[in-house]
Amino acid sequence: MGLKLFVKENISFILFELIVVLFILSLYWLDGFRNLDTAIYSVIISLLLTFSYLAIRYVFRKNFLERISNMPNSMDDALQKNAKTPEHLQTEAYFQELYRLYQNEVQNLYATQNRQEKFLNQWIHQMKTPISVLELLLQEEENNLDKTSLQEEVDRLKRGMEMVLMNARLEKFEEDMQIEQVNLKGVVTATINDNKRLFITKHVFPVIDIDEDITVTTDSKWLKFMLNQFITNAVKYTFEQNKKVKIFVKKNDSNVTLYVQDEGIGIPKSDLSRVTNPFFTGENGRKTGESTGMGLYLAKEICEKLGHELKIESEVGKGTIISVNF
Missing domain, CATH: 3.30.565.10 (Histidine kinase-like ATPase, C-terminal domain)
Known part of the structure; x- marks a missing residue:
């Protein structure tokens, strides 16, 4: 997989070198092929240099290419440090920083989710009190209904509802803000x-x-x-x-x-x-x-x-x- 990816990555370079070789041959052809051995020698040297460069480049990139050719099983596999070239070192540094940012966002998301869940659980538990009081008040005879107490419990529910709504809106504060x-x-x-x-x-x-x-x-x-x-x-x-x-x-x-x-x-x-x-x-x-x-x-x-x-x-x-x- 690594070699296949390397060939795909460098196919344009290989085609360019073939065009260069054809250009050299065309120069000798225009010159009348007065020295055919020199032309053949030039083509062979060009091809040898090209493939030597590609071979050395492949050796340096082999580990990196094989690593990105196979899907990682864990984050540790994806963040292994085995780069040998400046480009790969920078790439690894980029992915390390990207992973750090991702971890921060995930932790913030979990913290927000846990806070919301804890707040709702606590709020629901506290809202049981005014609801229980309202139920007791409603069980009394209609003529003896204490409207003041009833209103107090309704106000407590309203304040609780307002806090829940504001807590939810706080997550998108900028969208809800009007200075x-x-x-x-x-x-x-x-x-x-x-x-x-x-x-x-x-x-x-x-x-x-x-x-x-x-x-x-x-x-x-x-x-x-x-x-x-x-x-x-x-x-x-x-x-x-x-x-x-x-x-x-x-x-x-x-x-x-x-x-x-x-x-x-x-x-x-x-x-x-x-x-x-x-x-x-x-x-x-x-x-x-x-x-x-x-x-x-x-x-x-x-x-x-x-x-x-x-x-x-x-x-x-x-x-x-x-x-x-x-």
Whole structure:
């Protein structure tokens, strides 16, 4: 197989050399064949040099040609290093780098698939709670149906569905992104209104301190999703009543920074550096039993893709401050 491939590879060169020999013979014929022995000698020498060159070239390329002529049984067979010429050394280096890139893409694909699977399994497990509560509520007599509790569980389902959808869209973030000038107070107010029942239930009060004219360059939909994560976490981990969640802005010549500050239980110092890791729930998540460990992770990913800077500061017993620098 190697020899057959070598002949196919060099057939054009062989034909060229035959044309050269015919050209030499034509020169002697035009010269009148005054010295036939010289013509024959020239043809023989040309053919010998040509076939000697091809033989030496075949020796150097034999292993390479035989290797690519037979389909490999494993990746190790395909990536063997036995090149002898600069061309083959470069080819092997190319395939080694190509395999490294392929491995990285496969690992990223597996990591994404595993993350999606783990997230869905965890989300499905947590959605059993509101569904069970809804079933219990519906089993009660119609006149005694607690509509407030019913709405709370529906809101929990809606928030869970939104997180699943955003997690799926994050994989194709660039296709779903629309950068524009966004009025910051408008987005914050809309997010607060979406969570007003949560504030009322927990007896926590939002305080907004943002000028009407402050705008930032971002994607309003993704920004609203991030704010929703920050605000729901702030309220969810505020166990005492009549506390506040403050949303305010600090602005200088080049930057606008949005802050979400709560008066909740705070994040333990040992957990603070890991709260943006996927599926990390920490001590606080175990207390409520409702955390998927994905909210702050998704917020961090969104900030990185939008070019914003996310910071989290917290002290146990005093609360948490999350800031987004635009």
